[in-house]
Amino acid sequence: MFVLNTFDIGECLSFLCFISVSLIFCFFMLFASSVLGGKSLSRYKHTPFESGIDPVGDTSLHFSIKFYLVAMFFVIFDVESLYLYVWSVSIIETAWKGFIEAFIxxxxxxxxxxxxxRIKALNWVHK
Structure with a gap:
């Protein structure tokens, strides 16, 4: 059984050490790549490269807002499956209380x- 009153300072220090070493390593890699990386200044430096073919036309594409709405609805209704998975794994510990919470x-x-x-947010075409 998990007890909330125990506090181990050794675990906190090891976690703090892990976080600090990770951050130092990230900053070191960023610094090393900026110092050791090659630098070139040419007129083709900032042009997009597409398999050796010169870019043609405008790169900004206009999508319908419906694609954004469907993506947001997917994310919202997909994240709930994670909660239901966790609930299904712990069904023995939660018993009827967990069942009622999941039902709600x-x-x-x-x-x-x-x-x-009802508000027709999922309809693609308006009449």
Whole structure:
């Protein structure tokens, strides 16, 4: 059983040491690459390289807002599957209380999906 009252200073120091060594290593790699890396100044330095073919046309593409909405809805409804996975793994420890909480969570998700359908946020074409 996990006890909240125990506090091990050795674990905190080892975690702090790990974080500091990681940050020092990152800064060292950035510094070493800036010092040791080659530098060239030419007129082709900042042009995009596409398999040796000269770029043609404008690079900014305009997408419909529907692609953004579908992506956001996917992220929202996909993240909830992570919560349900954790709940399903710990079903024995949570018992009925966890079942009721998961049921309420799924109910809120279904209500939000019905709301999105009601306001026609998932329709691609407007009449």
């Amino acid at each position: 969570f799924i109910l809120f998700l279904l209500l939000s999906l019905f709301y999105l359908i």
